[in-house]
Every structure is written in structure tokens, then in C-alpha cells.
Amino acid sequence: MIDLSLLPDGGMAWLDGSGPESHLVLSTRVRLARNLSSHCFTPRSTAADREAVLADVVAVARETVSLRNAITFRLDTLERTDRQLLHERHLISKELAGLGDPEIVRAGAALLVQDRTGVMLNEEDHLRLQGLRSGFALEAAYADVDRVDTELGQRLPFAFHPEFGYLTSCPTNVGTGLRASVLIHLPGLVLTKEISKVLQGLAQVGLTFRGLYGEGSEVVGNFFQLSNQTTLGKSEQELLDHLGKMVRQVIAYEEQARQVLLRDVPTIIEDKVWRAYGLLRYARTLSFDETMNLLSGVRLGVGLGLIERVGLYTLNKLLVHTQPAHLAVLEGIRPDDPELSVRRAHYVRGLLADETGRRG
Amino acid sequence: MRCDQCHERDAVVHLTQIAQDQVVTLHLCEKCAAEKGVESGASVGKSPVGQFLATMGKGMEAGGAMPGPGSGGSCPGCGATLTDFRESGRLGCATCYRTFEASLRDLLRRLHGSSRHLGERYAPPGEGPVAPADSAIQLRHQLKLAVDTEDFELAAELRDRLRAVEGEA
Numbered sequence A: 001m002i003d004l005s006l007l008p009d010g011g012m013a014w015l016d017g018s019g020p021e022s023h024l025v026l027s028t029r030v031r032l033a034r035n036l037s038s039h040c041f042t043p044r045s046t047a048a049d050r051e052a053v054l055a056d057v058v059a060v061a062r063e064t065v066s067l068r069n070a071i072t073f074r075l076d077t078l079e080r081t082d083r084q085l086l087h088e089r090h091l092i093s094k095e096l097a098g099l100g101d102p103e104i105v106r107a108g109a110a111l112l113v114q115d116r117t118g119v120m121l122n123e124e125d126h127l128r129l130q131g132l133r134s135g136f137a138l139e140a141a142y143a144d145v146d147r148v149d150t151e152l153g154q155r156l157p158f159a160f161h162p163e164f165g166y167l168t169s170c171p172t173n174v175g176t177g178l179r180a181s182v183l184i185h186l187p188g189l190v191l192t193k194e195i196s197k198v199l200q201g202l203a204q205v206g207l208t209f210r211g212l213y214g215e216g217s218e219v220v221g222n223f224f225q226l227s228n229q230t231t232l233g234k235s236e237q238e239l240l241d242h243l244g245k246m247v248r249q250v251i252a253y254e255e256q257a258r259q260v261l262l263r264d265v266p267t268i269i270e271d272k273v274w275r276a277y278g279l280l281r282y283a284r285t286l287s288f289d290e291t292m293n294l295l296s297g298v299r300l301g302v303g304l305g306l307i308e309r310v311g312l313y314t315l316n317k318l319l320v321h322t323q324p325a326h327l328a329v330l331e332g333i334r335p336d337d338p339e340l341s342v343r344r345a346h347y348v349r350g351l352l353a354d355e356t357g358r359r360g
Numbered sequence B: 001m002r003c004d005q006c007h008e009r010d011a012v013v014h015l016t017q018i019a020q021d022q023v024v025t026l027h028l029c030e031k032c033a034a035e036k037g038v039e040s041g042a043s044v045g046k047s048p049v050g051q052f053l054a055t056m057g058k059g060m061e062a063g064g065a066m067p068g069p070g071s072g073g074s075c076p077g078c079g080a081t082l083t084d085f086r087e088s089g090r091l092g093c094a095t096c097y098r099t100f101e102a103s104l105r106d107l108l109r110r111l112h113g114s115s116r117h118l119g120e121r122y123a124p125p126g127e128g129p130v131a132p133a134d135s136a137i138q139l140r141h142q143l144k145l146a147v148d149t150e151d152f153e154l155a156a157e158l159r160d161r162l163r164a165v166e167g168e169a
Helices: A047-061 A080-088 A138-153 A187-191 A195-204 A236-264 A266-282 A288-303 A312-321 A324-331 A340-356 B030-035 B041-061 B082-088 B094-099 B101-112 B136-148 B152-168
Strands: A025-034 A071-074 A110-114 A117-121 A127-134 A178-185 A207-210 A223-228 B013-019 B022-028
Touching: A025 A138, A025 A236, A047 A110, A047 A117, A047 A138, A080 A324, A117 A138, A127 A138, A138 A178, A138 A236, A178 A236, A178 A288, A187 A195, A187 A236, A187 A288, A195 A207, A195 A236, A207 A236, A223 A236, A236 A266, A266 A288, A266 A340, A288 A312, A288 A340, A312 A324, A312 A340, A324 A340, B022 B030, B094 B101, B136 B152
Parallel strands: none
Antiparallel strands: A025 A127, A025 A178, A071 A110, A110 A117, A117 A127, A178 A223, A207 A223, B013 B022
16 A cells, blocks of 8 residues: 655645635646657557656656656556546546556556645656646746756757657647646636536637546546647647636636626525535445535635635645545445445545534 | 447547537447538548558559559668558668658648758767758759759748748848
8 A cells, every 4th residue: 555645735726725716717727739859659669669758757857846746656556446546636647547447457557746735756747747736826827847857857858850840649738748737616707607608618728627537537526627728830838828718718717607606596505515414424324426515505605795604725635535435445445335425425424524613 | 449330440539529428438439420410520530641651552542653653662770661551551671761851851841731840950979060951052953953853842841931031140
């Protein structure tokens, strides 16, 4: 079992609810895809290639400020639950964690993590550098990851083409290699049925959305990851500015939708919010999806000032620790144990009781 | 994950809809998604690659000439061919981008609306200072090449960039 306490804030500093706009935006991530010109890209690489990439990066990381104290996880030596745990913390992709279809962990797959930055190694690209921040903080997340990029790029030969820019395994990432995403909670737009229009509008201006766990994941609990679709033909700053501008717009729409709900259907909204709270507070079994949806209701209630005694930190903690691998580790059972939904309900009741000072 | 519609093929498009105040996500295969006329973020991103790769495949199967010089054969860096790219959607190594440059330029324009990197410049360690993003001399040279090869789309882009650079000077 890996000791996640080794990670600063258990790798969850981004979930502390302290960042800008954190009542709506959970976290901001900026990732840069980079490859070494000296080796075949990962999908065509041999195990020896990947070991060499890992060894090169780990060696030079020690010389840098941004990664010299990084903790290295070799995913190809970790148990499935541990890999799932890192994935649930948004530190590694589903593919790198070996949780895709088929479930294979690539030899040489690894994660380096220090403070708010991380490097996935031997993912689809040799290096996926990422900066993670709490709340809506595109500039700060980019500054973090840019520092890692500069320090590593001075020591390792990145694949770069004068016209196409940074070269990546998939042509959809070429150029800047930058994908910025903002994880945002939009229940107001969902309830007012405006969400489809907003998402279609975003697609028209070159943005895309994904679910809670990024590419290929489902939308649960009204959490959407908004990100740039293209990576070439615009500078890093232009990509960030464009996404930032559009996210601010979406935030304004969401706030507006919430006001409309409070004005036009206050009883329905109050009922929805308190029903969600009631179920979380007293239910005896809870599936993960149900928990996410109920937490969405309570988060909306907190945002609207209807529920006052539950803090954002508690909501974020519930969001993280009710995920299957987290809960399983916490409870000392397997993530696929049928008992999990009972344990989940027990855990949620306990945390909410501590928060409100009453046992249920 | 199987397609919610046909229950046969793998779902590749995840369509989020609103039904009775609930977000419902439909998982569809390419075919069923196309039949529903779905253009999700994922399918918008995917379709140009798909179309382009399909076009390349046809050209190869028919033995037709591949677009642009230097795009045929296999990559000297990793041995990958355009057929490999068509099948996997992934390039084999950095050299592939030079080997299949002309084909890729076209694909990148379709995917990103441009083939020109405007972000940070980079020089590998030990290769001297980072080259400036655009110099008028470089751009004029590239413009001449584009006109000579009758790549008018690129020529127009380069002309605009040249004007911008000369305007700044």
C-alpha cells in the first residue's frame, strides 16, 4: 500500500476550497505534453525505451528546483487499488493507471509529484507535465507547470519542430501541447435546462467538456471539465485567455441561473437541496453516483446560502473520500466489496454529523 | 463500454442530455452517434482525424499518390508508415513529423485551423539560443516555397504573418 501521507496535503491541496471562485470551480489543471526526441513515442516504444525515458527524467529532475523533492511512484509496481487511488485524486490518467480497457499497466509508467505539480511518465506522451490549483486559477497553474517545463527542457532534448511546435504522439496535442481544464459545478444551468445551449456554444468557440475524471469520463454530480480543444495556431497565453474568458462567462450564466431558480421556484429548489441533505445525513446505503448527485444538491444549497453549517472543505473531502478506492482504503476492504455502499453511507453520516454537531 | 443504442459496438461518444431535470449521459458508438446527428465535443475533435485518415487509407489502398513530397514509405526514425498512423491515429516518433510533413500539415490545419505553432519557442540543450518565432527573412523564404509548391493556403497565412512582422518593425 502506498503511503499517501508522503504527499504534501496528501496530493489534495487543490481540493481545499481556498482558491478563487471555489464555490463553483473545484480546481484548475494545465498540462503540457512533451516528448524526448531521442526515443520513439510511447505507443511505438519498447519497454527498454520507456525505462530509459524514466531513468533520464528522474535523473535530471533531481537537478531542478521544481522537482528535486518529487516523490516517484512506479505504477507498474503498484496494486490496482493504489493506482485507482492516484487516479481518483486526479494525479494520473485512467490509461496510465491501467484502469482502461484492457486493464494493462505499461512497463515504465510512473508519476512524479511535488507540491502542486506532477509529471506523468510514459503516458501517451513521454511526459505529461501538470499544474493543479484549487479554484479558478489558470495563470497560477500555468506558471507552476511552465517552471517544470523550462527546467526539464534545459536538460532534456524535447521533440520540437520549427513550424509545428512541440511534437506529440497524437496530432490533436501538437503545437503548445497545452490542455487547460477547469472543473466546474453547474447545477443551476442543468436545472434551468440551459446547459446544452452553453455546452454547444462552447464547442463553437473551440472549447470542449468532459466528465469528472477527464477524457472519456461521464458527467456525474453536475461537474464539468471545460477545456481548450485545439493546441496549435495560438500562443499559450492566447489559449489560457480564451478559456478564462469563456469560463468567466459560464460562471456568470450559472450565477444568473441560480438567481432565476431562487426567484421563480424557491420552494422546489429548497426542497431539492434539503432532500439531498436529508438523504446524505440519514441514508443507510449510498452508491458513488448517488452520493455525487446528492453532494451536488448540498453544494448548491451551500452556494445559495440555504445550508449554512456545511463547509466547502467538507464537501470536497466527501467528494474525494467517497470514491471507491479511497473509501476502500479508509475502511480496509476491497473497492469491489458489496459492503462498500453501506460503509459509504456510514462515512458520509459521520462527517456531516461532525460538521453539524449532531449524530444521525 | 457498450453502445447504449445498438449494444454491439464500443461507445466512443458520451452525449450528455437533460431529461426531467437530470443529466443523462448516453454512451454511443460512432455509428449510432452519427445516426442521431450528434456532434459532441469529442466527435467534433475526432471527425477531422477520422475523415483524414480514411482519405489517406483510400489513397493507399488504391495505390494512388500520397499528397506531398516525402510523405510515402516508412519513417527512417521508427519505421512507421502512413498505414500505421491510419490504424492507430498516433505518430511513431519525432522524425515521423518530417517524413510525413506535407500530409500532416494538411491534417493539422483541419484539426487546429492552422499548422503554425505560435507558442513558446524551444531549443534543445546545447543547441544555442532559441530561434525567434518569426523573422521577415524566414517568412519570405517560406512564402516563396509555399508559392513554388502551390500551397496557397499556407502562402496566404505566411503573407499575413509577414505583414504583421513588417508592421511591427
